[in-house]
Amino acid sequence: MSDPSSSSSSNAAESIAKAAREAFEQSQLVDVSERDLALKAIREVLEGKKDEVLAANKEDMETAEALLAQGKLSKSLVSRLDLSRSGKFQAMLQGITDVASLPVPTGQVTFAKELGPGLDLHRVTCPVGVLLVIFEARPEVVVNIAALAIKSGNAAILKGGKESLRTSTILSSLIAEALSKTSIPPTFIQSVSTRSEISSLLAQDKYIDLVMPRGGNELVKSIQNNTRIPVMGHADGICAVYVDETAVEEKALRVVVESKTDYMAACNSAETLLIHESLLSTLWPKLASTLISNNVHLRCDALTLSSLKDLAEASSEFISESTEEDYHTEFLGPILAVKTVKSVSEAIKHINSHSSHHTDSIITENEESMSSWCRGLDSANCFINASTRFADGTRYGLGTEVGISTGKTHARGPVGLDGLVIYKYMMRSKNTSGSTIADYEKGDNRYTHEDLERGKPPF
Amino acid sequence: MSDPSSSSSSNAAESIAKAAREAFEQSQLVDVSERDLALKAIREVLEGKKDEVLAANKEDMETAEALLAQGKLSKSLVSRLDLSRSGKFQAMLQGITDVASLPVPTGQVTFAKELGPGLDLHRVTCPVGVLLVIFEARPEVVVNIAALAIKSGNAAILKGGKESLRTSTILSSLIAEALSKTSIPPTFIQSVSTRSEISSLLAQDKYIDLVMPRGGNELVKSIQNNTRIPVMGHADGICAVYVDETAVEEKALRVVVESKTDYMAACNSAETLLIHESLLSTLWPKLASTLISNNVHLRCDALTLSSLKDLAEASSEFISESTEEDYHTEFLGPILAVKTVKSVSEAIKHINSHSSHHTDSIITENEESMSSWCRGLDSANCFINASTRFADGTRYGLGTEVGISTGKTHARGPVGLDGLVIYKYMMRSKNTSGSTIADYEKGDNRYTHEDLERGKPPF
CATH class of the missing domain: 3.40.309.10 (Aldehyde Dehydrogenase; Chain A, domain 2)
Structure with missing residues (x-):
């Protein structure tokens, strides 16, 4: 704790995590249709700034090719890094439109009962909250995860592989620029670039709800060992x-x-x-x-x-x-x-x-x-x-894949947008005096627990 | 690692966890109806051995009352420990019958699609696997959790409060005795009695799938800090x-x-x-x-x-x-x-x-x-x-409550038997040559992704 750099990295992590949480909470009152408008805005900004993105990507590629020549990086990694290959940028943009066209996973009623006369309970799917996603050096994943997070209503903090740093950084800042013109807060999607920021973020269980490491067994285990936050991991495939x-x-x-x-x-x-x-x-x-x-x-x-x-x-x-x-x-x-x-x-x-x-x-x-x-x-x-x-x-x-979960809780196997939601219970009393448990347990009313039609959520 | 007692406790923990996993795997081929027969057998054995259970409970009570007199235990804890109070033993037995009468949460089809001609995919609910449940000093909880675990098809390792040790121990051995007369392996439900066993068990992520600590914020946090296993915690209620x-x-x-x-x-x-x-x-x-x-x-x-x-x-x-x-x-x-x-x-x-x-x-x-x-x-x-x-x-x-989850993944709020299941995908090709992705992506067939009637699981 006496190391000033570690303490400043931990303060920075707390600010990022807190900003993400605030953005998430603020966004919950925004109409769901605004999520698609935000995706459209991101696509437009990226389309307009293609040259700048490719220029940053070129710098990443030059560094990577030098490391490849020294035998420090693999050829397949360098190839995955290249956003200028034919059709790749366009495919990244199309991915945003594809995610926008998927059904919204939140606001689905999965359980509805009348607990007793005048008292209705609905279980409604909602975003998990703030995601921390750690992934490999494929710059287009920044855009893909941002789109999935926005569509499902989750704020996200992203950390890509260090080899794609320049590309990821500009993509993130363009996403924030696009969001600033919409009803979704610009801090809804944030990026971090260093490992020390990740370890500080793993301590922010007050603000972060789910960590998603994509990158094999060692990464998943090391994250599980260092956080209280639930981990949805994609470990080995044997x-x-x-x-x-x-x-x-x-x-x-x-x-x-x-x-x-x-x-x-x-x-x-x-x-x-x-x-x-x-x-x-x-x-x-x-x-x-x-x-x-x-x-x-x-x-x-x-x-x-x-x-x-x-x-x-x-x-x-x-x-x-x-x-x-x-x-x-x-x-x-x-x-x-x-x-x-x-x-x-x-x-x-x-x-x-x-x-x-x-x-x-x-x-x-x-x-x-x-x-x-x-x-x-x-x-x-x-x-x-x-x-x-x-x-x-x-x-x-x-429709899409957030990852393949090798865990046995929350979501298992190929995970779609449904794997990024949880639920909350909404209960409303329509009785003229409100409702207490005494009314149903000691008074004239009794619990009926009759199923209601699921339909739309009450709010 | 050079401390022989810690290494022996870690070996013991591994044996317990491995036995639980084997019991779980073995039980998966047992027909679901056998779970209710096992619950019935447990009720019968406990009913027959009521005097022995109450004798053990009396010893726990005597120790607890001495500690109460010294001001080392609270009156409410001692009162919760007492299984001889009017109606309490009977209520514990009735709880087993109540759990048996609940709908089985496993084997439910939650998603069914024809991926393409001759290729059907079903997502079917199944037990999470092996649970480690840590709870307070209420001896009847041993029986309650055992019943919930058996009904949902999960093997369980239980650790109750140390004040109820003698009662818990005899209840556990009677449960094992009852199971040994059924198709469910006797090691399906096991108990441990010391804290050091818990810390060794928290390292057994190879065998244990979910930890459920019931007992407040401090316990939940300390467990989250010391395990890679997912935790479904019941922390504060503010x-x-x-x-x-x-x-x-x-x-x-x-x-x-x-x-x-x-x-x-x-x-x-x-x-x-x-x-x-x-x-x-x-x-x-x-x-x-x-x-x-x-x-x-x-x-x-x-x-x-x-x-x-x-x-x-x-x-x-x-x-x-x-x-x-x-x-x-x-x-x-x-x-x-x-x-x-x-x-x-x-x-x-x-x-x-x-x-x-x-x-x-x-x-x-x-x-x-x-x-x-x-x-x-x-x-x-x-x-x-x-x-x-x-x-x-x-x-x-x-129907019942496994606990109230204050987490935001897997299960949130009051958790019923549904909170103890996850799902697996079952896919079957009915094509005369089996099915490869090439058939649907390069050959004559195409993906259709048509919804199938959910109905019963294929197996």
Whole structure:
């Protein structure tokens, strides 16, 4: 506490968080339709200042390319940073319009009862409040998250990757400029740029309601360790496909190959393959051969390994023995851990104790196996004869995706705008003397608890 | 880590947490109807062993009464500990039957879409997993929480107040004895008895999904500071009543008096009273007089204080000047902090920055004030002309109450069995070749995202 810089960073964090909270509270009385007007204003300002944004992005790119040349940044990161690539700026703007066209997730009545004569209770969805969102070095995410926050009525404090700092900074200031012409306060969306600001913000549980770290297990855990604020995290994606005894060959081949090879850096790609022991000498060698022809390296347990003897001579570099660690690993590349199991329940047990509870698919024709899978598997997405790559907000028809939650409270799996709301109870007495519990518990009235039509919220 | 006792407590905690997780996973394949049979079995065993339970309770009571005599425990705590009071044991047993008769919160379809031809997605409610519940020294709560956990399909680890240790221990072992005769594993409900076990359990985020501390702000904060596991906390209840310009006198008097005096130790009792400035010389003195006649001490700001000049002479011991601290205080007794405000928006601003976002009531006839109140107030329960004491799961018709959440994610306000569930997505391909995203994104099929009838879950 005696370090003046840390104390000033903590004061700055408190001011930012407090301003966000005030902006949130102020915005609650603003009509919901103003949110779409604010999104429109942001789109217009960004469209008009495209050159300035791209100039800032060019500076970020130059710094990044120098670091790439020194081997300090990856090529894929630098490529994700580039906002000048054909269509990318336009897609960012279109994203704002797309979010504006989604249904408003707040103001929905999810429960309505007459508690007793003259006393109506409604449970109405509302924004969570103030979000702190920490994300990777993709500058367009600033705009995307700002749009989602505004549409759902949540104020947000954003922190992007340091490599995109100049681009993020100008995007944020243009968003504030646009908001200043609308009914939404300009401090509704704010940005911070340093890690020390994040750690100070994590102490502001008085003002911040939810932290959303997008960026893997280590980031999520370190944030959970350092805050009292609830965390909606997107941690690892260790997904499995299990090929059951009754699997149809074509289904197994198509689903396994796509789950593994379609986009290997995605969290919903498969990292583990479980094979029923009855298939070791039949389906398994064909599947292995197909995977190898797709350049996938197989790390096999003893039984799946020995079943590939013939294949191993021709493709020895693609086949090796697995370690226990392999079954806990998110490879994000052309490696697949393979294991033999004796039954669907052994497969479920393996996945429950090794996976990240994200997405797992079974290949089977057996209804009982399907039922065990969907009920016994403690995963957000339990699939049958379908690629793990379907686990995605857009593919689910949620309209957009805030992230994929690997947590088990509030929101799980692909999270749409609905994951950014909570609810409040609104109760109104229409009785001429108001309502006390004594009226219903000791007086003439009694609780009826009759369901009311949900319809529109009372206010 | 070199302290052998701490390492053994941490090993013990891991074993307990792992056993709970395994019991949870095992139970997922058990038919839902078995949960009610388990509840019935627990009731029967407890009924048969009533004498043993009361004997253990008598020992707890003797220890507690000795501590009471030494001034180390409060009378109310000792009274809450007593399970032999008339009707209390029977009420505990009836509670099990009541929970059994509630609707099952799991297996509800909350979203169902055909993603495209032959590919159906259902979002189905399911238990959160393993709960760690920390509660006060009321032994019957062990039975109540066990019943709620079983009904909702969650395994639970329970820690009650140390004063009820002997009673809790025998209740827990009888619950395990009853479960061992059913399809629900006996380790589905476990108890721990020491604080050091709790701190070791808070590190078991691999096995435990949700911590529910019931016992005030300090306990909740200390747990949030020491775990990565999500916390559903029941912290302070700093509730306010605001008497608006257009308030009807009778409504104001009835609602304010009940909100403050009905049960002062309750979290949904009022601690703050806000008075519109136009009422200072009219309604306010009458209200003050009524409160004083109910033995309520008023801590007033300058304006409400000077408006009570006439009254103050007769009742000086009930009227004093407030401090800023009073507006942040949960008195839980016959004290009320009073403040003048100029408008509904000033009232909202005061409450948003001083209250615990629990329950606040406005007395008004003005529709615009009502709307501002329900929208602008960042509280779980926003009431109009009704007593704050209505904020309760049973009064809301939720069937039971797991607790009142003062958090803003997952569940907010009075929490019923619904607050103990989350959901998973179940997806099934009915296509003859299974389903890949390529089929819908590059092939002949397209996403349709048509809503399906919700009905029963597929499995």
